[in-house]
Amino acid sequence: MEQLIGNNLASVAGFRPELVLTFGSIALLVLDLVLRRSRSRRALLAGAAVIVLGLAAVLLAAQSTASTPLFNGMIASDAFATFFKWIFLAAGFLTVLIVAQGDDYPSPRVGEFYGLLLAVVLGMFLMASATNLLTIYMSIELVSMVSYVLAGFRKSDRKAAEASLKYVIYGSVASGVMLFGMSYLYGLLGTFDVLAFAPKIAELSATTGAAGAATKLALVVAVVFVSSGVGYKIASVPWHMWCPDVYEGAPTPFTAFLSVGPKAAGFALALRFFLGSFAGPMGANGMAESIAGIPWPAVIGVLSAVTMTLGNLTAIAQTNLKRLLAYSSIAHAGYTLMGLATLSALGMQGVMIYMLIYLVMNLGAFLVVIVVAEATGSESIFDYSGLVHRHPLAAIAFGIFLFSLTGLPPFAGFTGKWYLFYAVIERASGPAGFWYGALAVVGALNTAVSLYYYARIIRAMFLEAPHVTDRVAPKLGYQLMLGAFSAAILVFGIWWAPIVEWSQRSMVMLRG
Amino acid sequence: MLHVGLQHFLVVGALLFSLGLLTVATRRNAIGVLMGVELILNGANVNFVAFNHYVTGGVSGQVFALFVIVLAAAEAAVGLAIVLAIFQTFRSIDVRLADTMRE
Numbered sequence: 375m376e377q378l379i380g381n382n383l384a385s386v387a388g389f390r391p392e393l394v395l396t397f398g399s400i401a402l403l404v405l406d407l408v409l410r411r412s413r414s415r416r417a418l419l420a421g422a423a424v425i426v427l428g429l430a431a432v433l434l435a436a437q438s439t440a441s442t443p444l445f446n447g448m449i450a451s452d453a454f455a456t457f458f459k460w461i462f463l464a465a466g467f468l469t470v471l472i473v474a475q476g477d478d479y480p481s482p483r484v485g486e487f488y489g490l491l492l493a494v495v496l497g498m499f500l501m502a503s504a505t506n507l508l509t510i511y512m513s514i515e516l517v518s519m520v521s522y523v524l525a526g527f528r529k530s531d532r533k534a535a536e537a538s539l540k541y542v543i544y545g546s547v548a549s550g551v552m553l554f555g556m557s558y559l560y561g562l563l564g565t566f567d568v569l570a571f572a573p574k575i576a577e578l579s580a581t582t583g584a585a586g587a588a589t590k591l592a593l594v595v596a597v598v599f600v601s602s603g604v605g606y607k608i609a610s611v612p613w614h615m616w617c618p619d620v621y622e623g624a625p626t627p628f629t630a631f632l633s634v635g636p637k638a639a640g641f642a643l644a645l646r647f648f649l650g651s652f653a654g655p656m657g658a659n660g661m662a663e664s665i666a667g668i669p670w671p672a673v674i675g676v677l678s679a680v681t682m683t684l685g686n687l688t689a690i691a692q693t694n695l696k697r698l699l700a701y702s703s704i705a706h707a708g709y710t711l712m713g714l715a716t717l718s719a720l721g722m723q724g725v726m727i728y729m730l731i732y733l734v735m736n737l738g739a740f741l742v743v744i745v746v747a748e749a750t751g752s753e754s755i756f757d758y759s760g761l762v763h764r765h766p767l768a769a770i771a772f773g774i775f776l777f778s779l780t781g782l783p784p785f786a787g788f789t790g791k792w793y794l795f796y797a798v799i800e801r802a803s804g805p806a807g808f809w810y811g812a813l814a815v816v817g818a819l820n821t822a823v824s825l826y827y828y829a830r831i832i833r834a835m836f837l838e839a840p841h842v843t844d845r846v847a848p849k850l851g852y853q854l855m856l857g858a859f860s861a862a863i864l865v866f867g868i869w870w871a872p873i874v875e876w877s878q879r880s881m882v883m884l885r886g
Numbered sequence: 887m888l889h890v891g892l893q894h895f896l897v898v899g900a901l902l903f904s905l906g907l908l909t910v911a912t913r914r915n916a917i918g919v920l921m922g923v924e925l926i927l928n929g930a931n932v933n934f935v936a937f938n939h940y941v942t943g944g945v946s947g948q949v950f951a952l953f954v955i956v957l958a959a960a961e962a963a964v965g966l967a968i969v970l971a972i973f974q975t976f977r978s979i980d981v982r983l984a985d986t987m988r989e
Contacts, residue, residue: 508950511953511957512953512957515957515960515961519960519961519964522968523964523967523968526968529971529974530975531975532986533986533987535968535971535972535974535976535984536972536976536984536985536986536987537987538968538971539916539968539969539972539984540984542964542965542968543916543920543923543981546920546923546961547910547923547926550903550906550923550926550927551926553926553927553954554899554903554929554930554933556930557930557933557934557937560933560934560942560947560950561933561936561937561941564941564942565942565946566946566950622987623987
């Protein structure tokens with residue numbers, strides 16, 4: 375007992391950024407009330423949110439990245455979690471910057487938005503470091519529940535209300551199914567500690583005959599159920615149905631956040647769950663094998679192929695830009711799942727690099743949607759015609775982001791795709807290599823399909839004559855952000871060594 | 887005399903879960919859908935407590951069930967608030983009416 379309490383107290387030292395986010399979130403809700411009548415309310419609240427995120431960043435930077443279990447093994451502090459925590463902090467920070475300048479959140483309620491946004495960031499921190507079924511469930515629910523509220527944040531907006539209703543129904547069913555799977559996992563393995571799963575699974579699958587087969591089947595069913603919670607967060611088939619409607623209905627800055635933050639958190643959780651407890655340690659060649667020969671890689675590979683194909687084929691027919699980007703984000707979840715399916719060090723690194731680059735290019739794409747929506751009040755692709763004559767910077771930046779999303783060199787998206795495909799092709803010469811080869815071919819074909827609908831937007835922007843007039847010019851802050859995002863995409867498309875080295879250093883994960 | 891064992895609890899849990907899924911899939915009333923979600927969560931809870939009693943011992947399964955109950959309450963609060971917002975904009979809580987964005 376003494377020891378348990380002692381460990382909990384000692385763990386607080388490795389939990390400082392999370393504590394800052396917890397208290398910062400509450401402080402912002404209080405500050406929102408205190409500053410109710412202040413004239414510079416918007417600026418002060420945005421400043422407070424930036425300060426909380428900055429403080430969390432300072433403490434995160436000061437924190438050791440050595441792999442240690444915290445709170446008696448409920449969560450882990452390691453280099454892998456730290457890498458993703460930086461992505462979440464960046465996503466939160468950039469969202470605050472976008473919201474602070476825009477009109478999507480009216481002044482009376484913007485403080486609540488910042489407070490809740492910090493709570494989502496906290497939930498994502500916990501998702502990236504959860505090592506116990508209880509913390510996995512709690513962190514996913516923390517992110518989900520606050521997201522339901524933020525999606526429907528605009529009162530008396532039909533689309534937003536509809537979006538949040540669909541989000542809450544799909545989300546709670548997905549997490550309920552995950553919970554049911556967890557209950558079977560608990561019954562089969564006798565523990566909630568994810569890091570203790572591997573030996574138990576090996577032990578279970580040692581039983582032969584009918585009982586062994588039944589146990590294995592129950593295990594597979596339980597894990598498929600559990601993965602519904604993760605699949606829902608990353609928007610992979612068949613848990614993607616909420617994605618287009620919520621992306622279209624939610625306020626655009628939050629859509630942008632949703633497409634990069636929770637998706638990265640879901641992948642962090644999936645990497646830890648599948649590589650940490652259902653795969654053996656990585657060998658000298660950087661490849662792991664799934665424990666007891668249970669075919670997770672095949673399941674994930676099929677999901678990956680179906681997800682990217684469905685996302686890309688449906689995106690072709692879309693005319694609403696937010697909806698198009700929603701299907702594109704489903705397709706990108708499919709590409710990234712390829713890295714998970716390889717169960718190798720290279721695949722894991724590919725996922726990490728891709729999520730980092732995807733953060734910049736997708737936030738950038740949504741920022742252009744915000745800029746155009748403020749100027750024309752429309753999200754339709756038809757109002758993007760001749761954008762280069764109206765807002766040259768926005769049009770050029772959008773072109774860069776779209777080419778980067780396609781994965782063409784010399785843009786950063788190429789670097790990300792390169793690592794994912796490389797990981798798959800590395801596997802293609804080993805056992806079951808044919809299937810990995812097939813997955814790579816499907817990925818390549820999908821990239822070609824995605825070029826078709828991305829190019830449609832680019833053609834509208836650059837080759838067609840403008841037929842709408844804009845009400846306002848893009849704000850200076852937006853222009854600066856667009857410039858910075860485009861510069862980052864161009865720089866990291868040519869000089870990717872820093873990203874690769876950083877992700878290389880961050881591949882250390884706490885194991886049982 | 888019938889002896890109540892782990893299997894019986896698991897059957898009850900699975901039934902609750904299936905009925906919950908069925909409710910979510912067939913109900914038109916948004917509150918009915920949320921009640922289906924509660925059934926799903928409670929199906930899992932029965933499993934947690936049963937496994938805890940018959941298989942693992944200790945209290946961790948029961949503690950998990952308590953956490954789930956708390957989260958279910960929070961989820962219901964958020965869900966009902968959203969249903970209220972739906973009623974204010976659509977004047978109805980029929981989930982089929984709130985389906986205007988599909989193309």
